[in-house]
Every structure is written in C-alpha cells, then in structure tokens.
Amino acid sequence: xxxxxxxxILFEEIGNIAPEADLSALRPEADLREELDIDSIGFxxxxxxxxxxxxxxxxxxxxxxxxxxxSAVAYLTKSISLAxx
Amino acid sequence: xGVFRMPSLGADMExxxxxxxxxxxxxxxxxxxxxxxVETQKxxxxxxxxxxxxxxxxxxxxxxxxxxxxxxxxxxxxxAAIDREVPTAPPPAEPAxxxxxxxxxxxxxxxxxxxxxxxxxPAARHFAAEHGIxxxxxxxxxxxxxxxxVDVENAWLHREPRAxxxxxxxxxxxAVEPTAMRAAIAAAMTRSKREIPHYYLxxxxxxxxxxxxxxxxxxxxxxxxxxxxxxxxxxxxxLALTKFPEFNGQFRDGRFEPAGQVHAGMAIALRGGGLxxxxxxxxxxxxxxxxxxxxxxxxxxxxxxxxxGSELADPTITLTSLGERGVDWVQPIIYPxxxxxxxxxxPVLRPWMVDGQVxxxxxxxxxxxxxxxxxxxxxxxLLLREIEARxxxxxxx
Numbered sequence: 001x002x003x004x005x006x007x008x009i010l011f012e013e014i015g016n017i018a019p020e021a022d023l024s025a026l027r028p029e030a031d032l033r034e035e036l037d038i039d040s041i042g043f044x045x046x047x048x049x050x051x052x053x054x055x056x057x058x059x060x061x062x063x064x065x066x067x068x069x070x071s072a073v074a075y076l077t078k079s080i081s082l083a084x085x
Numbered sequence: 086x087g088v089f090r091m092p093s094l095g096a097d098m099e100x101x102x103x104x105x106x107x108x109x110x111x112x113x114x115x116x117x118x119x120x121x122x123v124e125t126q127k128x129x130x131x132x133x134x135x136x137x138x139x140x141x142x143x144x145x146x147x148x149x150x151x152x153x154x155x156x157x158x159x160x161x162x163x164x165a166a167i168d169r170e171v172p173t174a175p176p177p178a179e180p181a182x183x184x185x186x187x188x189x190x191x192x193x194x195x196x197x198x199x200x201x202x203x204x205x206x207p208a209a210r211h212f213a214a215e216h217g218i219x220x221x222x223x224x225x226x227x228x229x230x231x232x233x234x235v236d237v238e239n240a241w242l243h244r245e246p247r248a249x250x251x252x253x254x255x256x257x258x259x260a261v262e263p264t265a266m267r268a269a270i271a272a273a274m275t276r277s278k279r280e281i282p283h284y285y286l287x288x289x290x291x292x293x294x295x296x297x298x299x300x301x302x303x304x305x306x307x308x309x310x311x312x313x314x315x316x317x318x319x320x321x322x323x324l325a326l327t328k329f330p331e332f333n334g335q336f337r338d339g340r341f342e343p344a345g346q347v348h349a350g351m352a353i354a355l356r357g358g359g360l361x362x363x364x365x366x367x368x369x370x371x372x373x374x375x376x377x378x379x380x381x382x383x384x385x386x387x388x389x390x391x392x393x394g395s396e397l398a399d400p401t402i403t404l405t406s407l408g409e410r411g412v413d414w415v416q417p418i419i420y421p422x423x424x425x426x427x428x429x430x431x432p433v434l435r436p437w438m439v440d441g442q443v444x445x446x447x448x449x450x451x452x453x454x455x456x457x458x459x460x461x462x463x464x465x466x467l468l469l470r471e472i473e474a475r476x477x478x479x480x481x482x
Contacts, residue, residue, distance in 0.1 A: 020357050033410065039354065040313050040408050041384045048308040060303045060311065 126269035138162035204231035266359035323368035350400030363396035414450035424456035
C-alpha cells in the first residue's frame, strides 16, 4: 500500500470522526487532534477504525506517532509493510 | 389500556415533535422497546415503551408537535382490567413550568385585551407576545387560574389547523438547529443557577497509579478493548456513591428522591458545539469493560444524533471529564433535577510530595458542585475522598 493509499484511508476515517471538518485545509504538519478537536474517545475510535481497515494494531504507546497527517501516514505505511500487507 | 405519552426528557423540555413511528398498530410491544422517535431541542430521541402489550392505535401522525404529556398512542396491555380514560390534556405530572425562563429584559408585552386582575406568568406573557396570542382567549390552569406557559403554548399548538412547516430537504433527520440546542442548555442552566443553591469543592488527586494500571492493561489489548480514564472515573464515582445516597437522585416537587441505582450521566461534547449528558444505566453494577463499552456506544450514538429518551431523563448524577487535552479544572453547574455534578480536569504531570520527596506524579483536579438543599460540604468532601480512594485500587473497579 502506497503512502497515498494510506492517506486516502486516513482521511476517510478522520471524516467519520469529524464529519464537519474541511480536510483539504488540514495542514500536513499540524497537530491533528488539536486542529480537528478530536477527544480521547474520538481518537480511540479512529485507531480502532484504522486498525480494522489496514489490518494493523496500533499500540497505545505509539499514539503520539499519529500526531500529524504526515507522521501518521509514515507510521501507518511502515506498520502495514512490517505486518506484511 | 395504557397511554403512551410525549415524555419529558429533561427539565427544559416543554414540547416535542413526533418524527417517526417505529411500531404500527397491531405490533406487539414490550417494556423497553423503542416505539417512536421524537425530535427535541437535543436531537432525535428514541422513546421506549413502559408497558407490555399490543400497540392499539396511533393518536397522532408523524410530524405532530405537541406538549409534554400529550397522549401519542394507546397500548393494549395484557390483562388490563381498568381502562384508563384517553386524556387530551397533559397530566400534571411535571411541575407547571410557570416561572420557566423568565427573561430579564422582556419588553412590555403589547398587552392584548385581558381582564384586569387575571394573572399571567412572565414566561407566558412573553410567549403570547412573541406568537401573537390573545391572552383573553386563554384559559389559565395555574394557581388561582393564572395563565402559565403551558396554557399559552397549548393555545398556540391548537390554533387554526396547523400548517406543518416542511423541513428543508437538505437537513438530515435528527439534525438540530444549533440555536435550539443553545436554547435548551440556556434554559436548563438558567433554572439551575436560579433554583439550586450550589456549593463547590475541589480536590487534587494523584492518579499516577490508576493511569499506570490502565496503560499496562491496554498494552496487551487490541484498541477495541482498551480503556479510557473516563471509564475509571465513572466506575469509581458509581461505587463511591453507594455510601453517599444524598448525591445520587433527582429533586422533584420540593423534595429529593434518592435513586436506588446510579445512572451516571456523562457530559459529551457534540461536534460543532453544544453538549448532552445522557445516562449510563446501572453504572455501579457494570464491569469496567462494560462501562467503557457503554461510554463508546453512547458517545457514538450521541454524536450521530440518535439516543434514547430514558438516557436523557434518567441520570442521577453527572460526570464532566475534561479529557487528557483539557484544562486543569472545571467548576460545573448541576443539571436539574439532579443534585450533584463531578468535574475531572486533565491529568497533568506535576511536582508532588511523596514520602518527603518531590516526585513527578500525574495529578487530576476533582471538583464537586452539589445542592445545599440536600447535602453539605462536609459530606461532599467525604464523597470526593471516597472517589479518590476507589481510584487508588483500580484493579478492584
């Protein structure tokens, strides 16, 4: 899966958590949760959804690596390849 | 024969719109079944039946807006010996909301012809002025025949054959006008600040152990089974309340009714503004995992604008948790008819004294706002201490 594919899925799932957000205006280095006002439950739901879509398990200690769009795409792409998908 | 009525889903609700029938005449219904969806200022609420039997007839079509207490349907209950009469007027179950929302700066009403001496509540006068209702044509049901809010509202609802204003097609079912949500919050909070003599307490709690225990537990689990700190707070609160019944219940008709169970309301912020605080039923008897599952389920449904009437009407106490990215503390406002609300700030790493040493610890500021008509600060302090104690043994939650 390419980083672009991952980004598409990431945006779809963020859209489910924050349906009113304008993701085209989201800066790739901005703090995702800050920018979109995603609370703990919203973020947990995002992690669950990404895990199911991408077939990976994001441990809690890695949550900070999904801090921005860029870091999340990099982290998820790497996790997918490590999982052999 | 049972009567299914427009329920009161909170102190601030005066009317609701029947959006959808989910059971049709002839359908079997049992207590707890969702039989209709009602739109209120808080969103589309699923309404449950309280009786078991057969839905005999709908008394109102979808789209009707009626006051709280209006009969919506008849339910033929098994073995019902006595037929209750079909009421056309709302029963006096809820206290007449006469002085509700008396705005401070209402311009003098244009004084429609009204017999001198006839009493009209300020809220009723305001509503009448706003909707062009002739007060002389309204029959008062308040004390000494005074015209109260429900009277003018009834007059308005039963005016000329009601032209239903169709909803804009773009608005999804259950969507709430932000101004309606704001009005609902304003009404409830105004009433709270006017009627409830609040007192406030705060306590800094070391939650390092609880969070470490939770993190270790989450480490070995897939995301679906992970806990959030709010779940620990809810369960600690629910267990602590077993020793402090004067904080758990509802204040109605001038007296406090303690609740047999803890139905902890959880303040949930809606995306785009506003909040609701629906109940997690029987919080104390759920396992921690069940509390967490209920919290996720409730949050998801609330944010999708779909939750149940009982969840709105039943909370016996509320928790407002600011979350890991929140600020240090909150001074919460009691949601009537409840008598207490607990606030929890964001847990923050701070220098803390432990055994004579300054040590970094995760500190969470707990606050309590409670009703002085029912309890005192001394007991409130003991309640906060009890929640703290419960959190120190998270494995026992």
